[in-house]
Amino acid sequence: MSVTLGGNxxxxxxxxxxxLELVKHLAQKTPADARIYAGCREPDGANAQALRDLTTKxxxxxxxxxxxxxxxxxIASAVRTLSEKVGAGGLNxxxxxxxxxxxxxxxxxxxxxxxxMMDVYETxxxxxxxxxxxxxxxxxxxxxxSDQGEEMSCRRSAVVNVSTxxxxxxxxxxxxxxxxxxxxxxSKAALNMLSSxxxxxxxxxxTLVVALxxxxxxxxxxxxxxxxSTHDSVQGMIKVMSSLGSKDTGAFLGWNGEVLPx
Ligand code: NDP
Numbered sequence: 001m002s003v004t005l006g007g008n009x010x011x012x013x014x015x016x017x018x019x020l021e022l023v024k025h026l027a028q029k030t031p032a033d034a035r036i037y038a039g040c041r042e043p044d045g046a047n048a049q050a051l052r053d054l055t056t057k058x059x060x061x062x063x064x065x066x067x068x069x070x071x072x073x074x075i076a077s078a079v080r081t082l083s084e085k086v087g088a089g090g091l092n093x094x095x096x097x098x099x100x101x102x103x104x105x106x107x108x109x110x111x112x113x114x115x116x117m118m119d120v121y122e123t124x125x126x127x128x129x130x131x132x133x134x135x136x137x138x139x140x141x142x143x144x145x146s147d148q149g150e151e152m153s154c155r156r157s158a159v160v161n162v163s164t165x166x167x168x169x170x171x172x173x174x175x176x177x178x179x180x181x182x183x184x185x186x187s188k189a190a191l192n193m194l195s196s197x198x199x200x201x202x203x204x205x206x207t208l209v210v211a212l213x214x215x216x217x218x219x220x221x222x223x224x225x226x227x228x229s230t231h232d233s234v235q236g237m238i239k240v241m242s243s244l245g246s247k248d249t250g251a252f253l254g255w256n257g258e259v260l261p262x
Contacts (some may be wrong), residue, residue, distance in 0.1 A: 001238070001239050001241075001242075002242060003029040003030065003036070003227065003238055003242050004060060004153065004154070004155050004242040005029070005030055005092075005093060005177070005238065005242055006025065006030045006031050006033070006034040006036075006092070006155055006157055007034060007091075007093070007142060007155065007249075008037065008039040008040065008086045008089055008090065008091050008092050008093075008142070009026055009030070009034065009036050009037065009091075009092060009093040009095070010026065010082060010091060010094050010135075010149030011023055011026070011036065011037070011038055011039060011063075011093075011095045011097055012039035012067060012069060012095065012096055012097050012098040012127075012128075012131070013039060013040075013069070013097045013099065014038035014039055014040055014051060014097070014221065015038075015041075015047055015048040015049065015050065015051045016047065016051075016101070016219070016254065017036075017217075017219035017220060017221060017222075018097060018214050018217055018219060018230055018234060018237075019039075019095075019097040020050055020051060020054070021100065021231060021232050021234040022079035022095060022097065022237070022238075022250060023036055023051065023062060023085045024054055024119045024234075025234050025235065025238055027057075027061050027062055028058075029109070029164060029238065030139060031060075031107060033101065034060060034061065035062075035063060035065035035085075035086070036058075036061060037062075037063050037065050037082055037085070037137070037195070038051055038055070038061070038062055038063065038064045038065065039065050039067035039069075039078065039098065039123065040064055040065070040066065041066070041067065041068045042066075043064045043065075044190065044198070047143040047157075048064070048216060050062065052064070052245075058173045059120060061208065062066030063079045065081055065082060066077055066078065067098075067129070067131075068116065068124075069098045069123045069124075069128070069241045070122040070123045070127060070128065072120070072257060075105070075127065075131050075134065076134065077131050078256065079131070079134040079135060079138075080192055082135075083085060083138060086138060086257045087095065087140065087156045088145070089141070089145065090137075090138045090139065090140070090141025090143075090144075090145065090157070091135055091138035091139050091141070091155070091157075092139075092142045092143055092155060092156065092157055092158070093155075093157075093158050093159075093160065093173055093241070094131070094132060094135055094139065094158070094159045095152050095162065096127075096128040096131065096159065096161045096163045097125065097162045097223075098123065098124050098131065099121060099124045099184075099188075100119070100120055100123050100124065100146045100184075100186040100189075101120065101181060101183075101221055102116040102119055102120050102183060102184070102223075103116055105179050105181070105223070106178065106179040106181070107112065107179060107180050107181040107183075107184070108180050109180060112180075112182050112183065112224075116127055116182075116183045116213070116223065117182070117186070118172055119183075120183035120184055120186075120187045121183065121186075121187050121190070122170060124184070124187035124188065124190075124191060125187050125190045125191055125194065127219060128161060128191060129194055130148075132159055132194075132198060135209075136202070136205075137213030139157045139158075139159070139205070139207045140157070140205045140207065141243075142156065143157035143206040143207050144205075144206075146206070148206075150206070150246065151206075151219070151245060152203075152206050152208040152244075152245060152246040152249055153208065153245055154208065154241040154244055155177075156206065156241065157205075157206060157207040157208065158207060158208040158210075158241075158244070159195075159198060159202070159207065159208070159209045159210075160190075160209075160210055160212050160241060161191050161194065161195045161209070161211045161212070162195050162212055162213075163188050163191055163192055163195070163209070163211035163212060163213055163252065164184075164185075164213050164214075165213045166179070166181065166185050166188060167189040167191070168187055168252075168260055168261050168262060169262060170261035170262065171261060173259075186209050191211065192211045192252055192262065193210040194205065195209050195210065195252070196211075196250055199250030200250065208244060208245075208246070208248065208249045208250060208252055209249055209250065210244060210249065210250070210251050210252070211251070211252045211253070212237060212240065212241075212253050212254075213236055213252075213253070213254045213257070213260060214226060214228075214233045214234075214238070214255050215228040215232075215246070215254065215255040215256070216234075216235045217219060217229070217230055217233045218230065228255075233255050236255035236256050236257075237255050239244025239257070240253060240254075240255065240256075240257050243247070243257070
């Protein structure tokens with residue numbers, strides 16, 4: 001697989017699951033001068049041991065940034081730190097991966113509260129919205145310093161919003177009976193709209209934006225029944241990200257490159 005990613009890359013929710021695997025693959029597969037910034041709520045907590053081990057293994061290449069996506073000040077603070085660290089190079093790739101699903105599966109309507117809706121929306125939509133908005137100047141810096149002319153790419157300047165096929169209104173009848181997940185599905189549908197809006201907003205500055213479904217993956221969120229390992233999902237996601245160009249901005253894609261229905 002040819003990996004074209006590099007420069008400064010920021011992954012949110014990176015201490016476990018798909019985020020941790022993304023950091024692992026990116027640290028292995030990007031050039032030596034690439035820097036992977038790993039967003040994590042509790043960098044010193046027990047839940048971040050695997051990420052700390054990875055950071056030690058790839059000394060100097062991975063940098064952990066404290067980041068709580070539901071907290072406005074935490075996002076602002078992470079952006080300030082990132083800005084100092086990347087300097088003139090700016091940010092090449094933001095992967096909005098952190099998310100929650102409440103109430104637990106299958107999440108029927110009767111078990112779902114207004115509070116669940118607000119909590120999920122805060123982390124899955126308002127967080128990525130604020131973080132991306134605050135990072136636009138850094139993404140613009142990276143885009144402007146590229147020698148790629150008019151062409152967009154994830155190496156140049158891009159935002160990848162980790163979405164889900166569960167947000168597809170067209171495909172809802174296939175999975176609704178298995179999991180209702182009102183807050184989660186609604187939040188990811190909103191994230192898809194956010195991706196579409198940002199794709200139009202940032203086209204002029206040559207920052208590419210996509211919504212990317214990682215597949216059904218064996219993680220705390222995906223559960224044991226999921227058919228895909230984090231390894232295979234992330235390998236597919238990185239292959240897709242490496243192949244994206246101007247024609248793809250605004251798309252909703254699967255981990256295997258399939259174009260998904262909204
Ligand atoms: P996990 O539940 O395994 O991991 C979620 C990650 O997000 C953790 O690192 C968690 O940190 C972090 N996180 C949660 N809330 C916050 C917050 N408020 N602030 C900062 N970080 C937070 O999920 P997955 O790895 O399975 O999912 C990753 C992405 O893939 C998500 O966007 C999810 O919606 C999407 N996805 C997953 C699928 C699957 O089958 N697994 C299917 C489709 C989409 P902490 O340890 O601190 O809680």
